[in-house]
Amino acid sequence: MTARPQPPAPLEPRLQIDAQEWPFLPGPRKINLFVQPPDAGLTADTGLMLVLHNWGGLYDEPHYLQWCRTFADRYNVVALSVNYLQSGPAWREQIHPYDHGYLQAVDAIRALHAIRRRLLDRRAAFNQRRIFGMGVSGGGNVIQMALKFAPHTFACGVDICGMPGLTDGIAYGLREFGSDLDAKYSRDPQSPNYLPPDLQEIRDFGRLDHCRLLRLANPDLKIVIIHGIDDHKCPVVHKIGQFQRMVHAGLDVDGRFLTPLDVDGRAVANTGHSLGDREQILIKYADHYLKPAGPFARSRSSPTDFERAKPVEYPTSNGRVIIDYAAAPTVRFQPNHP
Numbered sequence: 001m002t003a004r005p006q007p008p009a010p011l012e013p014r015l016q017i018d019a020q021e022w023p024f025l026p027g028p029r030k031i032n033l034f035v036q037p038p039d040a041g042l043t044a045d046t047g048l049m050l051v052l053h054n055w056g057g058l059y060d061e062p063h064y065l066q067w068c069r070t071f072a073d074r075y076n077v078v079a080l081s082v083n084y085l086q087s088g089p090a091w092r093e094q095i096h097p098y099d100h101g102y103l104q105a106v107d108a109i110r111a112l113h114a115i116r117r118r119l120l121d122r123r124a125a126f127n128q129r130r131i132f133g134m135g136v137s138g139g140g141n142v143i144q145m146a147l148k149f150a151p152h153t154f155a156c157g158v159d160i161c162g163m164p165g166l167t168d169g170i171a172y173g174l175r176e177f178g179s180d181l182d183a184k185y186s187r188d189p190q191s192p193n194y195l196p197p198d199l200q201e202i203r204d205f206g207r208l209d210h211c212r213l214l215r216l217a218n219p220d221l222k223i224v225i226i227h228g229i230d231d232h233k234c235p236v237v238h239k240i241g242q243f244q245r246m247v248h249a250g251l252d253v254d255g256r257f258l259t260p261l262d263v264d265g266r267a268v269a270n271t272g273h274s275l276g277d278r279e280q281i282l283i284k285y286a287d288h289y290l291k292p293a294g295p296f297a298r299s300r301s302s303p304t305d306f307e308r309a310k311p312v313e314y315p316t317s318n319g320r321v322i323i324d325y326a327a328a329p330t331v332r333f334q335p336n337h338p
Helices: 062-075 089-093 103-121 138-149 197-201 208-217 236-248 278-290
Strands: 014-018 030-036 047-052 077-082 131-136 156-160 222-228 252-258 312-316 319-324 330-335
Touching: 014 103, 030 062, 030 103, 047 062, 047 103, 047 138, 062 077, 062 278, 077 103, 103 138, 103 330, 131 138, 131 278, 138 156, 138 208, 156 278, 197 312, 197 330, 208 236, 208 312, 222 236, 222 278, 236 252, 252 278
Parallel strands: 047 077, 047 131, 131 156, 156 222, 222 252
Antiparallel strands: 014 030, 030 077, 312 319, 319 330
């Protein structure tokens, strides 16, 4: 009698994986993850979805865990909440500048890499063409940078009230448009917190030539931006400029800049930074892209960066930024003239 095949071992709900070293604090670094599969179990159409918290938030705050449960079942995904670099309020006590989507994005991509590897090792059913991501505030910026650093991987990314790249106002705490964000960088080349121009350029998701490269790499990608017209913390002026350049580059972007007319008392409560119930806001504006049977359901048609295992490069003024997929993803800046 032939033995029945055993179902794949369940995914651990909490994991810790290795991270790329942070130059400001050399040595081993770890990333904590919360992993939520759909209650109905994995199927051949089950995707993966990053759920990324705000600047200063933590991956296991109750509302983020609830979002993972909601999205896992609603969208048939394994939802991943990631404690990326400088999560939590303790970063404010550090003298180091805020990473602002560089290693943070690699942390998020490494989370996908780790869960994908576990699913493959277990011979579990899942769909690598349905990889999504969402983030709020700082997490909105990180999800955009993850789309950029893994340009062949995502089918849809949703940015809710996210930071509009590392602008001068945010990098140096200039209070542009009333924002109180200060990433603690310095213009002084002798300062340990000096921000080289190339590393500011790569952190601009709306940089036109980089958007064009993303469009070439991933014509299937859908990007959703949801931002309040009165958001001063993550200035809407810069976000609209970012959106304009993304459209100019040919990216497929659904831009929702919410005005008082959009306040519905259920999902959208205001047009500032908080917006309202962010879980319900995602459902209201992105359901039709993320649901497997949605009218505009998104999936990719070609291999992910993990399958390709090839480096991704973005040119900057004095070199290039390289994201290496030979193993667990890493990022580095390569100057033109060492």
